[in-house]
Amino acid sequence: MLSNTKDVLENAQRDKHGVAAFNVYSLETVQAAISVAEKENQPVIIALGERYFPTVDVEGFSAMVRAMADKASVPVSLHLDHAYEKESIIRAIRCGFSSVMFDGSAYNLDENMRLTKEIVEIAHMAGVSVEAEIGSLARGAFSDEEEGDGILTDPKSAKEFVAETGVDFLAAAIGTAHGMYKGEPKIELDLLDRIRQDIDVPLVLHGGSGTPEDKMKQAIQKGICKINVNTEISMAAVSHLQAYFENKEMVHLSTVMAEMQQSIEPVMTKFVKLFANK
Ligand code: 13P
Numbered sequence: 462m463l464s465n466t467k468d469v470l471e472n473a474q475r476d477k478h479g480v481a482a483f484n485v486y487s488l489e490t491v492q493a494a495i496s497v498a499e500k501e502n503q504p505v506i507i508a509l510g511e512r513y514f515p516t517v518d519v520e521g522f523s524a525m526v527r528a529m530a531d532k533a534s535v536p537v538s539l540h541l542d543h544a545y546e547k548e549s550i551i552r553a554i555r556c557g558f559s560s561v562m563f564d565g566s567a568y569n570l571d572e573n574m575r576l577t578k579e580i581v582e583i584a585h586m587a588g589v590s591v592e593a594e595i596g597s598l599a600r601g602a603f604s605d606e607e608e609g610d611g612i613l614t615d616p617k618s619a620k621e622f623v624a625e626t627g628v629d630f631l632a633a634a635i636g637t638a639h640g641m642y643k644g645e646p647k648i649e650l651d652l653l654d655r656i657r658q659d660i661d662v663p664l665v666l667h668g669g670s671g672t673p674e675d676k677m678k679q680a681i682q683k684g685i686c687k688i689n690v691n692t693e694i695s696m697a698a699v700s701h702l703q704a705y706f707e708n709k710e711m712v713h714l715s716t717v718m719a720e721m722q723q724s725i726e727p728v729m730t731k732f733v734k735l736f737a738n739k
Pocket of ligand 1: 542604638669670671689
């Protein structure tokens with residue numbers, strides 16, 4: 462069934478488990494995410510980033526995901542990831558996304574609050590929940606995200622931000638990076654404790670790829686409810702296909718698509734199991 466992301470995350474918060482938000486770009490990536498979630502009997506968040514709007518028919522994609530969600534045996538939410546433009550957010554709301562992320566992390570705190578509050582008002586009128594971010598992630602290797610400053614979230618600002626904007630869940634920057642880490646990851650779990658102390662909305666961890674599993678497990682115990690994963694999935698598919706194409710003269714595209722889906726399912730399974738505390 463298509464589920465409200467807020468409900469899914471509030472359940473996760475209560476039960477102290479995490480929900481995977483997988484970045485997707487195609488039918489096969491969505492099929493993989495839903496199939497893995499069903500096998501593991503866990504909810505899943507299908508996340509489409511604004512950066513894929515130029516190549517993805519957003520309305521068509523939404524209709525497809527919602528039809529697949531309706532058939533699914535587990536809760537499936539459709540989320541707009543990292544949107545910088547109000548127009549993209551309105552477009553996603555109009556075509557049935559369950560939640561949207563407004564990324565105003567490049568603005569100063571006041572401007573980020575002002576813009577986020579405006580988005581929250583619009584989205585809530587349509588029954589859509591909103592994620593926002595303060596602080597920002599650095600970009601590691603092989604990531605498809607924007608370059609970030611790697612500024613950690615300040616707990617006092619986070620408290621003010623949530624109270625002022627009415628945002629439903631908050632992405633906190635605690636040292637994870639988008640993509641694979643270029644050096645030793647330094648995940649600040651104490652900072653997460655301090656952020657959690659004053660905030661009761663579900664917290665989101667961006668940059669799941671390459672993050673040490675024990676750190677993610679601890680982060681979930683300390684209040685992270687949604688973990689975003691992109692790069693590791695892409696890398697699994699690309700390296701599998703590189704090997705697959707070696708010594709092959711011509712293969713049919715339908716076979717390639719099926720190979721791609723099969724190659725990402727084990728990676729998604731690893732994350733779903735880890736977040737579910739299984
Ligand atoms: P990774 O690419 O590090 O998995 O991060 C994904 C992400 O946070 C998307 O919002």
